[in-house]
Amino acid sequence: MDLRLNSATSPVSAGADLASKLTRPLQKAEAQGHGFSAELESALRSVSAAQNHSSHMQKEVQLENPAVSLEETMVAMQKAQIGFQASLHVRNRLVQAYSDIMGMQV
Incomplete structure (x- = not known):
């Protein structure tokens, strides 16, 4: 009976293989621009655009532009x-x- 471990099935290499298999789809998604950072950046750009639109509408209401209503401005501010x-x-x-991850004991 042979009890030697083959290097291909050692726990260390098996863990590395598993890690590479799990991270491959994430790396592919990041490369295509569909990752978490891309979504976060898109959301922040959307929030910034909403704030810019809201401030523009506020200025137009203050200048008494008849094309911009107070109701639309208030809705834009709330958004x-x-x-x-x-x-x-x-x-x-x-x-x-x-903070939780950095505080974990290794």
């Missing part, structure tokens, strides 16, 4: 505020997750 609050919550969760 920008909700988007900012959501991105703030995501940031807080990411910071908390980072």
Whole structure:
């Protein structure tokens, strides 16, 4: 009976193979621009655009532009505020997750 471990089936190489198999789809998604960072960047750009649109509409209302209504301006302000609050919550969760990971004992 042979009890020797083959180097191809050693736990260390098996773990490395598993890690590469698990990270391959993530690397492919990142390369194609569909990863977490791309989605986060897209969401932040959307929030920034909503804030810019809201401030532009506020200026137009202050200049008494008849084409811009106060109701539309208030809705745009609320959308920008909700988007900012959501991105703030995501940031807080990411910071908390980072703190938890860094505080783990190895």
